[in-house]
Amino acid sequence: MTLQLSDEIYHILLFSDHMEIIKAFSLINKFWCEKARNIPLSITIRNFPCNVNFKCKYMIESLHVKDINDDEILTNIFESGMLEKLTSLKVSPSINQKNLKCIFENLGRELRVLKMNFLREISYLSFSSGAFSKLEVLELEGHDIGTIEISALENLKTLQIFCREIDLSNGYLPKLTSLRMDGMRISADLLRQFLQASPIEILRIFDCLNNSSAIEEISLFGHRLVHLNISCNPISLSSLRNLCFSSVCSNISELILDQCHNIGIEGCEYIGNGPALRNLTLLSLMYCVIGSKAFEKIVHGPNASNLKTLLVEECELGLNGCKAIAESKTLTNLTKLDISSNEILDEGCEILCNTPNLKHLTSFTVACNELTTSAPISTSPYLTHLVHLDWE
Structure with missing residues (x-):
């Protein structure tokens, strides 16, 4: 009797290592060996x-x-x-x-x-x-x-x-739909060409710009953008304002500005209040060194209301940055927070652990903050859904 192989079992087996399945199939009979030859x-x-x-x-x-x-x-x-x-x-x-x-x-x-x-x-x-x-x-x-x-x-x-x-x-x-360029020199004209000719939704240009003129092109032609990463580029306050208040960039839900060092209080106010960023669900400002006063402009602004992910490693937020999160009326939906390397100490960690604003957190990174204990985290009445925790 020839042992047959149903399509259902065949597709289930494909979740295993393909080479091992082929070896096993080849040892059974000719029918199974032929099946093995169709496994990618x-x-x-x-x-x-x-x-x-x-x-x-x-x-x-x-x-x-x-x-x-x-x-x-x-x-x-x-x-x-x-x-x-x-x-x-x-x-x-x-x-x-x-x-x-x-x-x-x-x-x-x-x-x-x-x-x-x-x-x-x-x-x-x-x-x-x-x-x-x-x-x-x-x-x-x-x-x-x-x-x-x-x-x-x-x-x-x-x-x-x-x-x-x-x-x-x-x-x-x-x-x-996805364009990612790292470390190459691109002009404003080239970026405009891509944005006008292609339906780009994901754009990453890391360390590619000599000045802010290309950011202006995004403000004018980035109407399809959902994910925007312009990290490690020179960004003037005027170009950042034009982006945040652009009438065509309202689809952006993920904004990454890591290592952009000229944002300051004014720039953070644009990020927190600009109507183009009303749908923002992810914001990353890692290594931007913005300080707590600038950070307040973001977490107290209307654009914080939909944020799910906030990444602010090494931004010099300190204790006041933790207070800004706890006192925010809009930052209430976070599921992921990285506030590592901000010198918040035990007092700042305790503030974060006792604010209902973080009750939805599933990922919490608070490492490199000179914490001496994780007790506030483990006993927090709000951090009950954590799947990932890094505090050391």
Whole structure:
């Protein structure tokens, strides 16, 4: 009697380690072995003896290529056909340009995710080829990558770039919803181009700006933005005001301004009261050193009423910052608070533990505040829903 495998059991088994399932299936009978060949595999290939046989008939869905520069190994990979149905490819450092180019030339047309880390020069790569027609996620990490043509990536939804020099001025991406750029220089014109041409909802530009002019473009064209991270950039008070009072940025629910050092009392007043931030649920001001008086403008403002997450590590809030939280009439819905490294001491911690404003907290980080005991936390009548606690 042939032991059959129902679709329900098959899909349940896929929650286990795929390679172990394939090994087990292959030992039962021909029917189960055929089923095993339809299980998508995620594998990593490094340099190893070139007599390894890649001519398998299993479905390779995700491939991570690391440090392969042996021509015979690459030839075996190409002849195996494993790249034809590949949907995810990650390429790590130390692979030379010649072999990398060969990999791209042998790709099929199913690739959805491409991640290339610490590569120097890829300007030879043509994203207009059919291999990238279905690409949805592109991640480039490295330095001085050069000029790449991305306008053909009409299905791209997520673009992440971590490099210093890259030319994207020819890009038009009609489906792009997430744009993340770290450490590269971008102009106000380029940012405007992306915001006008693409339906961007998630924007992270970390340490990318020379001045505040690009922030003005966000205020004018960021009507689709839901998540905005402009950390570690120079932000003038006027540009921050324009953002907080923008008539087009009212969809922003997550704002991250870490390491922005010029906010001050006036800037915090804009954040706490600006009508564009009425729907704010997450605010991060880590390492901004704003002080307690500026902090009061935020937690006492109307925009604190919907906040679920507040991250204010190392902002010099002290005891008065804790009092501001406890006395707020609007900050009543927090589920996550990080107030570490603010010198609040035991007295400040006790104030936080005895305010009903924090009764919904599930995550509480109060580390590096010279606390001598966690007793106020464990005996608090309000902090009864904590799942995560860090106080030391």
